[in-house]
Amino acid sequence: MGETAGATPRVLYCRCAYAQVVPGDVKDAVLDGLARSSVAFEMVPDLCEMAARRDGQLADIARAVDPARPLHIVACWPRAVRGLFHLADARLPDAGVEILNMRAETAADLLARVGLDVGSGTGATPPEAPA
Amino acid sequence: MIAATVPPPRVVLYEGAGSAPLDPDVRTRLLAALLDRGYAVTRAVPGGARREEASAAAFVVLGRFGGAVPDVHDAAGRTVHVHDIGMSTVDEAVALVEEARAGRPMNRPDAGAATWKPWFPVIDTARCTNCMQCLSFCLFDVYGVAPADHTLRVENPANCKVNCPACSRVCPEVAIMFPKYHAGPIDGAPVSEADVHREKMKVDISALLGGDILAKLRERSAEAKSRFSKERSADAALAERRRCLTKLADAAAIPREVLDALPTPEEIERRTAEAARKAAAARDAREHATGRAVQS
The missing domain is CATH 3.40.50 (Rossmann fold)
Known part of the structure; x- marks a missing residue:
């Protein structure tokens, strides 16, 4: 098909679908910003739910972290996110992971940290996106 | 589940x-x-x-x-x-x-x-000292001990009572988070010095109740047996249970429905003893392992 391999998720978005603790307008705006970009990304309904099941996908994500291609986890408090991965027997390394907090930051700031400009329309490609 | x-x-x-x-x-x-x-x-x-x-x-x-x-x-x-x-x-x-x-x-x-709301404790391993107070406190077998290194682990997340953050209130290190809680530091927000001080002020739930919790439960059980033998009233039993647990609910932010669903005092006592035994065994095993490491 003439495409390069790049199955490792670079952006992981948590919808926190089972609670209303993440402001709805922030998580909607972040999802919209990601969806309007040209970025491939993974979305999960709820990291807590995955951790409770000790979902093997969390271990896969942790193993695939590459400091040269940072993984952005868009979720909630970093302390909680690291704890959730640990609960699932998946230890996130310190390097190569940036945890972005939808409970405390604005959508514009979060998208900028992922490398996306809000309002730039579709096609915004972060510098680290696969070629 | x-x-x-x-x-x-x-x-x-x-x-x-x-x-x-x-x-x-x-x-x-x-x-x-x-x-x-x-x-x-x-x-x-x-x-x-x-x-x-x-x-x-x-x-x-x-x-x-x-x-x-x-x-x-x-x-x-x-x-x-x-x-x-x-x-x-x-x-x-x-x-x-x-x-x-x-x-x-x-x-x-x-x-x-x-819907099962994924509500359960998450351990901040950077803060946890493995004192096992949470394991001793929890009546629902949520906590366990990792066999490899005898450290605390959340073993049965689905056993946790939704919206109950009580075990986080007994942690002296503010190491227990509930990511779906509404406020910090229990929700995972950074822990301040003031948080640590506040937690240390209220760790002893027994003290908050004005005495030994098991003694209170035994007393409650005996009183209940005596009274029910005379009254045989389910409503009175419920009212008594609510009255006795109000202070605990207020002190530890335990939802009323969780308290209403608690087992009998005898069962609580049995589970408490079992949890305390597990916690003591884990502490002993860790001390033993630490001692061996120092010797070698």
């Missing part, structure tokens, strides 16, 4: 080679609709994963294939449902996914009373 053990089916929104991109508004609404129904979603784009790779763990692949729907198999060689959603509305695309699921059980955020 099957709702807590079945992974959410994964949907791949494929917009790579052979599939035209969706309208951005439709894309956003479709992603949100799938996530809010409990599905995991991968968005594959040109230049990203090949369709075969993106679909390796997929349950359904959606795309605008222009009528030429490809055959797709997952990593185990099973045929993956592939749907052309070029002419579909968001609701119709979601309906295709639901139809493909064919009733396969899954936890769902939109299932009302059938």
Whole structure:
């Protein structure tokens, strides 16, 4: 098909679908910003739910972290996110992971940290996106 | 609990080679609709994963294939449902996914009373000292001990009582988080010096109750037996139970429904003893292991 391999998720978005603790307008705006970009990304309904099941996908994500291609986890408090991965027997390394907090930051700031400009329309490609 | 053990089916929104991109508004609404129904979603784009790779763990692949729907198999060689959603509305695309699921059980955020809210303690291992106070405190076997290194672990998350953060209140190190709690530091927000001081002020639930909690439970049990032998009133029993537990509820932010669902005082005493035994055994094992490490 003439495409390069790049199955490792670079952006992981948590919808926190089972609670209303993440402001709805922030998580909607972040999802919209990601969806309007040209970025491939993974979305999960709820990291807590995955951790409770000790979902093997969390271990896969942790193993695939590459400091040269940072993984952005868009979720909630970093302390909680690291704890959730640990609960699932998946230890996130310190390097190569940036945890972005939808409970405390604005959508514009979060998208900028992922490398996306809000309002730039579709096609915004972060510098680290696969070629 | 099957709702807590079945992974959410994964949907791949494929917009790579052979599939035209969706309208951005439709894309956003479709992603949100799938996530809010409990599905995991991968968005594959040109230049990203090949369709075969993106679909390796997929349950359904959606795309605008222009009528030429490809055959797709997952990593185990099973045929993956592939749907052309070029002419579909968001609701119709979601309906295709639901139809493909064919009733396969899954936890769902939109299932009302059938939804399992993932509420359980999460340990901040950088703060936890493995004092095992939480293990001693919890009556529902949520906590356990990792066999390899005798450290505290959350063993049975689904046993936790939804919206009850009580064990975080007994942790002297502010090391227990409930990510779905409404406020910090229990929700995982950074811990301040003031938080640590505040937690140390209120760790002893027994003291907050004005004495030994087990003695109180025994006393309560004896009083209840005596009174019920005279009154035989279920309403009186409930009222007494509520009265006795009000202070505990206020002190530890335990939801009333959790207290109402507690077992009998005798069962509480049995479980407390069992939890205390596990905690003591874990502490002993850790001390033994630490001593061996120092000797060697």
